[in-house]
Amino acid sequence: MTVQLNDYSKIYDIAVIGGGINGAGIANDAAGRGLSVFLCEKDDLASHTSSASSKLIHGGLRYLEHKEFRLVREALAEREVLLAKAPHIIKPMRFIMPHRPHLRPAWLIRAGLFFYDHLGKREKLLGSNLIYFKEDSPLKPAITRGFEYSDCTVDDARLVVLNALQAKEKGAKVVTRTRCVKAYRQQELWHLELQSGAESYQIRAKALVNAAGPWVEEIISENLQLKSPYQIRLIQGSHIVVPKLYDCHKAFIMQNEDRRIVFAIPYLEQYTLIGTTDQEYLDDPQKVEITDVEIDYLLTVTNSHFKKQLTRTDIISQFSGVRALCDDESDNPSAVTRDYTLALQVEDKTTPLLSVFGGKITTYRKLAESALEQLGPFFTDMGEEWTANEVLPGAENWTTLEDLVIKIQNQVAGVTEQLATRWANAYGSRVWGILHERKALEQLGQHFGHGLFESEVQYLCENEWANTAEDILWRRTKLGLAFDEKQVKNLESYLTGRRQKDDAA
Template sequence: MAQSIQAGDNPIQAYDLAVIGGGINGAGIAADAAGRGLSVFLCERDDLASHTSSASSKLVHGGLRYLEHYEFRLVREALAEREVLLRKAPHIVRPMRFVLPHRPHLRPAWMIRAGLFLYDHLGKREQLPGSHGVKFDSASALKPSIKRGFEYSDCWVDDARLVVLNAQAAQEKGANIQTRTACVGAHKDGEGWLVTLQRADGSRYSIRCRALVNAAGPWVAKLLGEQLRERSPYGIRLVQGSHIIVPRLYEGEHAFILQNEDRRIVFAIPYLDRYTMIGTTDREYRGDPAQVAITEAEIDYLLGVVNDHFRYQVRREEILHSFSGVRPLCDDESDNPSAITRDYTLALADGPAPLLSVFGGKLTTYRKLAESAMAQLKPYFPTMGAPWTADAPLPGGEEMGTDVGGLAHALQREVRGLPATLAARWATTYGQRSWRLLGEVRDISGLGECLGADLYAREVDYLCEAEWASEADDVLWRRTKLGLVFNADERTRLERYLAERLSTREPNAA
């Protein structure tokens, strides 16, 4: 537990560890540390997962194309983590088959078969089936000239919810999670750090911590230089990745991995039953990561790749939504943004007040990154507990098994009038925490006002109280993915409801 230290008239909370950044790496480190018995504070200047961690291709995957860059350690670790995350969070992680159309002039069949053999055997594989060749007939959604290909396994994940669940796990182990709270300065003070924080309303307060973790993602180097007055030990390369969402291109629950003439790949992935998500791009980015947006050139690129493969030709006006993120990759001096390593690097500034900075990383390996971070910090906390996250379910994944459909049916049986579509969405969003959302409610009339698209007031209340949501985008894009179906009037209704809740809420406390 955090301790209070008197400083003049104001008590300052003291923690073992403070984590700056509420993306997947920060949330994962906070959860791991709190579960080992450390007192933990995490601050995020915006919403959880509001930047890179919600702008991914939403995959838990080994990274088939990383084999071409000889990233064997990263691929092995990521392949093993697929199985771990399937067990930890079966409500938000699900197996998915990937179809790779063969284009002989890009990569010969023997090369692909060799890569898939490694993919099948590099990591421990218990739940996912292996790869095999496929032939396409006249019923295929692909162009008639594409006759054969390959199929293998990876997983889909709700990326933003993975972050939120780790933050919940951290909180339930005693961590203090503060969103919309920026670190505006920190300096070494005695045998630790004095960290100055600023809330969204401009008010400031301070905390102390024995060790500090910089998990600011695209801002990791900027935070080091401007807020911490430390030199960055590594250069950072910002690589923009963009996606588009279009009406569903093909039937089936499988994804496609499409090869392009520049030897990059683009995914076409089923998304929310009604759509196909297409991405990602790789381009150097030099602007403000908070302002990243898809470019016309990226739209052309993605449409070009998908239209080279599919019978149906997607038109620009069919794009329903796009999103972009900036991946903060450790600079390995590669000339090609696609070839920059996706592996992570942890930089520890030693001394009585340690500072650990996180460079790079990928969604799939966040848990291993957190374990590596704790291994580096262990000399400063010799009594911390042992690694524990591999076998611990994330919130909602408790006693789930793989029967997400069974949970949806149970919700329908228990709540009179609950639509099947809503029960299924809750099951795949909240898992067993759906029962906490419901509380004693057993009739749909008890869910309160419907704000649009089967989003009821009770669910919004739960998201505000248990998942740190406070603005419409938090609810629509990072907690529920209902942003694609909400219209302008419904969004206004939600914003009004959230504003009314905020006006009656007690001020945020440290």
């Protein structure tokens, strides 16, 4: 999607750099308060850290050990707020922590879980309890008891897209594959120079939000030629995906000998997601990739807990991301604060620049509220906070996902329960934007494989900024795990044809 050059005549209230969860969340909050908003993302929405997370909406049990009480309290409370806002993409999950007395005594874990149960408001999520493992446990026989508590899982990339979509529906202009190459203050306005393919153009805004994640510091020093108020540390984290490691629909939180924890999480019905790691990263964030050391680490922790032993050949997929954490000078990468810091820089009482350092997916909504609170004095007509009570796109007009699945199957002949469930979980009620009045699978156009039809691809291109096969297969859906090379090529050539038609029109 490109912006007309005449956009220069318009003065936006806020320009946001970065289409990860923090940029999309801030753009959405601002647009909903009546501000005019522009957001640019240099690649695809959620194409960096925000699609490489452990996909948890969680208080962060282990952060209690690092005394991050503010963060844990806020994150715990956000679990239920976000669950109500997007129940199609966010689901409650029980977590089992096998007890390993030589790593942490039972009293310490009980105390942590007591805080976890009571620190944030909890209505839907169950509290914690002690459990004993029987012979049928997937864990090694030496592990006989553990603790169980609640958190949530989320489709991280779709959470970003839904925020961008809601922002657009509230009037924001969101452009992807558009890099902010430079920004400067002139006559009480921010001027942004943007590059989209071969096209360059400028836009102007009263305030600038720098939500560039791992690039936040680089944007300030190189693109804005200013001094960064904070330094960040880039901490790489990686995950592997293996065939379902065990049968129950619960996650495991494994304690490792180095006192770190690693999750094994049920993923997309057929798989288990295992992660994450914490290691200092000094290279270009664009190039981050899982290392052999990380793979060995994840396999070793998992194999020390589960009866089923994994080898490298079990790994179906892997991904890596970079946390941009505010440097608190911790020696240990896993101890660096996970809390966020917002930095406001103002010149002559105008042209605020707000930069986001750190942050969790879980706390994106509160982070956006804090950002808007800091920008409030520059926009005195701005509306009130609203995001706690309004659902995200797709969460409207259905009571249970089971009902929605039945409705889909009743309308479109030939749709399997598996396909209807995938659609319901990804799109909620927005699925009707894909299906319209169509009554049979054959009316959904070309089939690219594994239940991906042309009408879904069209919906994603027209409404959700999808452009390439990778956008569709790895971020808008997770069908990339099922598609083979030939199917990917076929989808890519369809999309190329579509883009050529669009360019010619």
